[in-house]
C-alpha cells in the first residue's frame with residue numbers, strides 16, 4: 001500500500017513538473033528555471049537541448065563568494081544587471097558600469113566618494129567617463145559589499161548628474177558646434 005501511494009505521489013509530481021515549469025523544485029537556479037520552456041513540452045533535463053539551455057543559463061549567473069546569502073542578494077544583483085545597466089565581468093564574479101559626465105571633475109568625484117566605504121573598485125577615469133568595476137578578492141566572488149557599492153555609485157552618479165555618452169566631456173579642442181560658434 002505504502003509503495004503504491006509513493007508511486008502515485010511520484011507520478012503526480014512528475015505530471016506537475018511537465019505541466020508547469022513554476023513547479024520545478026528549488027534546486028534549479030532561477031536562470032535554469034527560466035530556461036525551461038513554459039509550453040506544455042515534456043521536461044527532460046538530460047536532453048541535449050535542455051543541457052545546452054542550462055549551460056547558456058548558467059553562463060549568465062553571477063558567482064557569489066562563499067557565505068553570501070543568495071536569496072537576499074540575487075534579486076538585487078539581477079536588478080543591477082537588468083535595470084541598472086551594470087554587466088557581469090567575464091568571470092561572473094564582478095559587476096561593471098560606465099558613467100558619463102560633462103566634466104572630468106565629476107568623474108573624479110565618483111572615485112573619491114566610493115573610496116569612503118573601505119571597499120575599492122577598479123576605475124578607469126577619462127575626460128568624460130568613469131568605468132567602475134566591483135568585485136571581492138577575499139572571499140573570492142560577488143559579495144553584498146559589491147552590490148551595495150554598485151547601488152551607491154548609481155545613487156551618487158544621479159546626484160552628481162550623468163549625461164548621455166554623446167554629451168560627455170571629450171578630450172581635445174572643441175568643435176565649432178560644441179563652442180556654439182557654428183550655431184545660427
Ligand SMILES: C[C@H](O)[C@H](O)[C@H]1CNC2=NC(N)=NC(=O)C2=N1
Pocket residue numbers: 118119120121134135136137138139
Ligand atoms: C583589508 C581590507 O579590508 C580588504 O583588503 C578589502 C579592501 N578593499 C577591497 N576591495 C575590493 N574591491 N575587494 C576586496 O576584496 C577588498 N578587500
